[in-house]
Amino acid sequence: MPEVYHGEGFTCVLLLNDLGPFSYPREYNEVEVIPVSEKFWEMVSEAARDEAEAVEFYRQMANAAPCRALNHSIQEIMGDEMDHQAFFESLLCCREERDECRGKWEKREAHGRSIRIPEVSEPYPPIRVECPNPEYARLLFDDYAGMVSEMTAINQYLFHHYDMPEQFADVVELLEGVAIVEMRHMEMLAELIKLLGQPPMYMDGQGRFWNACYVPYLPGNPCEQLQSDIEAEQAAIQTYRQHIQLIDDRYIRAILERIIQDEELHLRLFTKAYQRHCRCRD
Ligand SMILES: [Fe+2]
Ligand SMILES: [Fe+2]
Numbered sequence: 001m002p003e004v005y006h007g008e009g010f011t012c013v014l015l016l017n018d019l020g021p022f023s024y025p026r027e028y029n030e031v032e033v034i035p036v037s038e039k040f041w042e043m044v045s046e047a048a049r050d051e052a053e054a055v056e057f058y059r060q061m062a063n064a065a066p067c068r069a070l071n072h073s074i075q076e077i078m079g080d081e082m083d084h085q086a087f088f089e090s091l092l093c094c095r096e097e098r099d100e101c102r103g104k105w106e107k108r109e110a111h112g113r114s115i116r117i118p119e120v121s122e123p124y125p126p127i128r129v130e131c132p133n134p135e136y137a138r139l140l141f142d143d144y145a146g147m148v149s150e151m152t153a154i155n156q157y158l159f160h161h162y163d164m165p166e167q168f169a170d171v172v173e174l175l176e177g178v179a180i181v182e183m184r185h186m187e188m189l190a191e192l193i194k195l196l197g198q199p200p201m202y203m204d205g206q207g208r209f210w211n212a213c214y215v216p217y218l219p220g221n222p223c224e225q226l227q228s229d230i231e232a233e234q235a236a237i238q239t240y241r242q243h244i245q246l247i248d249d250r251y252i253r254a255i256l257e258r259i260i261q262d263e264e265l266h267l268r269l270f271t272k273a274y275q276r277h278c279r280c281r282d
Contacts (some may be wrong), residue, residue, distance in 0.1 A: 047084075051084045055081045055085055058074055061074050115177055115180065119181045125251065125258055127195070129251055132196050133249070137193050140243070141193065142243075146208075148236060150185045150236075152214045154183055155215050157175045158176070158179050159215060167277075174273060223277065230270045233263050233266045244257065
C-alpha cells in the first residue's frame with residue numbers, strides 16, 4: 001500500500017497509519033479516505049464527542065470499582081474507547097488540515113531508512129542579522145547550549161529515543177524526528193551567533209560550558225520521560241518568547257518566531273503521545 005496519496009482527503013490515509021497501536025488497525029489502514037459529505041463530518045464530530053463521554057464514564061466507573069481486577073478490566077475497555085476517540089479526532093484533524101495532518105512532516109530518507117520529520121510547512125526565514133551585537137549573542141547562547149536549549153533537547157530526545165520500550169514504538173520514531181528538527185534549530189542559532197560576532201561554542205550566555213547533567217534521563221520511566229519532553233518544549237517556547245521581547249532585530253525575531261512554531265507542533269505531538277500511552281497508568 002503506498003504511504004502517500006495525492007488529492008483532497010487522501011492525506012488521511014497517511015494519518016491513519018500514524019495512529020499507533022489499535023485493536024483494529026488493519027481494516028482501517030486499508031481504507032482509502034475520499035472526499036465525503038458534510039453530513040458525514042457531522043457524524044464524525046458526534047462520534048468523537050460520544051467516545052470522549054464514554055472514556056470519562058469508564059474512568060469514573062474504574063475509580064468506583066470494588067476490586068483491583070475489575071478496575072483493571074474497565075481500564076482496558078476505556079483504553080479501547082480512547083483509541084476510538086483518537087481515530088475520530090484524527091479524521092476531524094484531517095478535515096481541519098492542521099499541520100499534523102497535511103503531511104507536513106513527510107518521511108525523508110536518512111541512514112538508509114525513512115524518518116518522519118515533525119516541522120511545520122512554513123519555510124525558515126533567511127539567516128541574517130541587522131548588525132553584530134554581543135548582547136543578542138549572549139541571549140542566543142542560552143537557547144543554543146544553555147540548560148534549556150536546543151543542545152539539551154537534542155540529547156534528551158535522543159536518550160529517550162534509545163531508552164523507550166518496544167510498546168512505545170511510535171514515540172521512539174517521534175523522538176528521533178523531533179531531535180533532528182532541534183538540530184536544525186541549533187544550526188540556525190549557531191549561524192546567528194556567528195553573524196552577531198561570536199564563535200558558537202557549546203556554552204550559555206554566561207560562558208558556562210554545556211553539561212550532560214542538564215538532561216533529565218529518567219531511564220526506564222517512559223511516561224516520566226514523555227512528561228519531561230512536554231516540559232522541555234513548554235520551557236523552550238517560553239524562553240524564545242522572552243528573547244523575542246529583548247531582541248530588537250527583525251531578522252532574528254522572525255527566525256525565533258518560526259522556531260516557536262516547530263516547538264508548538266512538538267508540544268502537541270508529545271502531549272498526544274502522553275495521552276495515548278500514559279493517561280491511564282495510575
Ligand atoms: Fe528547537
Ligand atoms: Fe522542539
